[in-house]
Amino acid sequence: MARSYSNSKIGTFRTCPRQYKFQYVEKAAVEKPVSVEAFLGDAVHRTLERLYRLKLNGRVQTADEMLKSYHEYWEGPDKDKRKVTRENLAVEDYINTGSDALKRHYEKYHPFDDGVTMALEKNIRFPLDPAGHFTLVGVVDRISRRDDGVVEIIDYKTSSVMPTQRSLADNNQMGLYQMGVKYLWPDFERIELKQIFLRQGMELKAVMDEEKLEEIRYRTYQAVLEIERAVGDDNFPPKESAICDWCIYYELCPAKRHRLALDEEIEVAFDADQGKDLAEQYLQLSESRKKIDSELKALKEDLVRYCAEFDVTNVAATEGSVTVSATESESFPTKSDNEKEYLAISLLAREGGLEECFKLDPRVLYKEFFARKRLPEDLEARLKKYLIKKRQSIVRTYFKGQNKRPDE
Ligand code: SF4
Structure with a gap:
């Protein structure tokens, strides 16, 4: 049976392989609060879905009706799960941001006849590779057919920052949506991608040709193979970054657990102090080695100078002696000497047919x-x-x- 991947699942692996393992392999049981930003996105998406679904059935909601259903969502059963992480912002601020964005959207698109809605919150699923080992899944917010025959794949965004036009032209998620729509409706000739930035009241549009889609398919397939290898090798290293502070697996994470145990913030079955002692010793020794290395380097320079000045090669000491010899040789730069020059001479040698000069x-x-x-x-x-x-x-x-x- 083909294994399913979504763009966000792949994104989780890229962000942190260990988080991927917690989420998709171990399915770790942790409390899952919803960030208020995600809650806002969900509330706005559901409101727009309802607005366009009613429109499909011949009824255009008034702006007040639309906002009423938006506010009802905020009061729904999930309300206690949302979590505000930004200082100086309260839930009310997010609610207002969403309602302002929806009002703007309503004013701009009312009476919503800029195309015929063909699907809302459409699940897409298509084979990623020719052999059908992997399936790509996703949900498209809205698919609409304009009067000029162009099919639009529409994605709503509630992010506070708008990306550049160039980033949409290379956007993995949108490219995969296009492949999915094309798989479901192969006769669609002209497809445009549109992201609507609700907070800003702006749109970004792009058209992806076959070459671009193939590029996206190829890199997505490579990413999936990388995940498959990680699963086969059970290799999911933690990748620490700023997102750790929002990670729901923080207390389970091998990169965080020792510190938490040491600070007695979690209970563990290992001896945190023993680990601390080992780390202390290691740090001290490596610091000493660094110091010794630098002293050795300075001493070597002094000895070389001494021998050159007084024309001696063996310097005697109580416990032995130090021999200083100088050699001069010629060679081409190695990669670590100078990467640019190394590449230049590699090309020259290749031009000269000197294949034996290349190391595998x-x-x-x-x-x-x-x-x-x-x-x-x-x-x-x-x-x-x-x-x-x-x-x-x-x-x-x-x-x-x-x-x-x-x-x-
Ligand atoms: S806490 Fe950070 S490193 Fe650990 S799983 Fe979460 S994101 Fe990855």
Whole structure:
């Protein structure tokens, strides 16, 4: 059976693989408050759905009727689940923002005959890959057919910031909607994408050609394969960012649990102090190593200077001696010396047919070609038997007030 993905499910993985695992793999049981922003979006979407559904049945609501159903939603059974996170804003402010946006929409589009509504809150579902292993699902707010025959895919937005026109022209979600609509109605010739920004009272429109849709399909498919690999390897590392503060899995998250346990904010079955001791020791030793490395570097420079000035090569000490020798050699820059020049000489060597000068980079071979299925089938099959799995532990240190740096 084909596995289903939506644009937002893929987006969750991109934002944080661990959050994806909590949500879609483990289906972790946590309390799920709804952010007031999401509540506002839902309230506005439902109000507009009702407005256009009634219109489909020949009745145009008055502005007051529309606003009444909007306010009823805010008073509905889910009202206690909403959560305000921004300081200085109350639920009332969000309610007013929504009703202002709806009034603006009403004034601009009344009597709502700028096209015939063909579907509202339409579920779309279509195969993402030719073999049908994966299905893409989504919900389109409204599909409407204009008098000139163009079919519009309409998406309402309640975000406070409007994106650029260019971002709509490359918008994954809208491109996938178009593929879904085209799958359901293959005869639609001309399709336009429209996002209506309700707070701003503005529209963004775009048309995507086949080439753009193929690009979106390809990258979505790649993202799905990446998720499938993560599932196969059970590899969902936490990706910390500003959104952690709003993450409902915060207390379960492996990136947060130790700190919470140490601060006695959660109860855990492990010894938080033991972990703290290990981390303290590690930080101290790596700090000492940093200091020693820098002292060694300075000493080496002094020794080199000393030997050059007094023409000696072996400097004796009680416990042994230090030998200083100087060699000078010529070579071309490596990638880490100077990446630009390295690429330039690589091209020159390739022009000269010096294939033996190229070292195989197995990581590039895997990531760019094998994993992305860009190799001829027979080569892919022959390479497959060499695949190995490596698990490595990366330890990083973080000192308060400093950026993180890889350590070992
Ligand atoms: S708290 Fe942050 S790192 Fe942890 S799961 Fe949530 S988003 Fe990911």
